[in-house]
Amino acid sequence: MEAQPSRGAVDRRHVLAGAVVGSAAFLASARSAANAGTGGGAAFGAGAAPAIKGGVELPALPYAIDALAPVISQRTLEFHHGKHHKAYVDTTLELVKGTPLEGQELEAIVRAAAADKEKTKLFNNAAQIWNHTFYWNSLKPGGGGKPGAPLLAKIESAFKTFDEFKAQLVEAAVSQFGTGWAWLVEEGGALKVVKTADADLPLVHGQRALLTIDVWEHAYYLDYQNLRKKYAQEVVDKLLNWDWAAQQLG
Numbered sequence: 463m464e465a466q467p468s469r470g471a472v473d474r475r476h477v478l479a480g481a482v483v484g485s486a487a488f489l490a491s492a493r494s495a496a497n498a499g500t501g502g503g504a505a506f507g508a509g510a511a512p513a514i515k516g517g518v519e520l521p522a523l524p525y526a527i528d529a530l531a532p533v534i535s536q537r538t539l540e541f542h543h544g545k546h547h548k549a550y551v552d553t554t555l556e557l558v559k560g561t562p563l564e565g566q567e568l569e570a571i572v573r574a575a576a577a578d579k580e581k582t583k584l585f586n587n588a589a590q591i592w593n594h595t596f597y598w599n600s601l602k603p604g605g606g607g608k609p610g611a612p613l614l615a616k617i618e619s620a621f622k623t624f625d626e627f628k629a630q631l632v633e634a635a636v637s638q639f640g641t642g643w644a645w646l647v648e649e650g651g652a653l654k655v656v657k658t659a660d661a662d663l664p665l666v667h668g669q670r671a672l673l674t675i676d677v678w679e680h681a682y683y684l685d686y687q688n689l690r691k692k693y694a695q696e697v698v699d700k701l702l703n704w705d706w707a708a709q710q711l712g
């Protein structure tokens with residue numbers, strides 16, 4: 463059983479870092495959250511090209527099932543992709559069957575469900591499809607390291623140093639209470655680290671996702687048990703796919 467989503471709830475979506483802090487950042491968050499129900503903020507609205515293209519489907523992993531080991535084991539991916547991700551797809555297909563959303567693009571379904579208080583279950587499942595597809599692409603064998611010069615410059619502008627960015631992303635992953643996601647996002651031209659609870663995701667808050675780390679226990683418990691920080695640190699150091707992140711900025 464999943465918890466209720468926290469979409470639009472400013473108090474549960476904490477902006478951890480970025481170029482600005484304090485009341486201005488809070489007001490910006492409040493505005494983007496207020497826009498969530500009407501299809502996203504001005505900076506990244508419903509007209510933007512989808513990061514995850516296509517309909518409701520379980521995509522193949524973009525690498526072999528054992529390719530992320532030993533950081534993430536084959537066994538974790540068998541369950542995480544083959545059982546958890548697949549279950550979100552199956553449930554979403556069931557929920558949209560015979561409705562006007564059947565056959566729609568995944569992002570359109572996520573936005574429609576986010577805007578309708580009666581569609582919490584659909585939002586949770588459809589958003590989790592999006593989040594997981596984005597997560598698989600946020601990782602790659604032999605990843606980690608640093609991004610190319612243009613993106614690295616943006617990160618250093620927002621976080622002062624690349625190491626400070628990494629520390630803040632790990633901190634977001636560790637401090638998300640319960641289930642959720644840690645993200646590097648772009649909002650209004652600035653990069654920031656945010657975390658979301660449960661199935662919540664940046665695209666319904668007017669933010670563009672660049673990278674994500676799944677911090678639901680199913681993402682790491684077989685490999686790390688309770689050591690979420692070690693999982694997050696290993697992912698940041700060894701798996702982050704900076705090519706994918708750079709592609710998101712276009």
Ligand code: MN3
Binds near residue numbers: 542594678
């Ligand atoms: Mn997961």
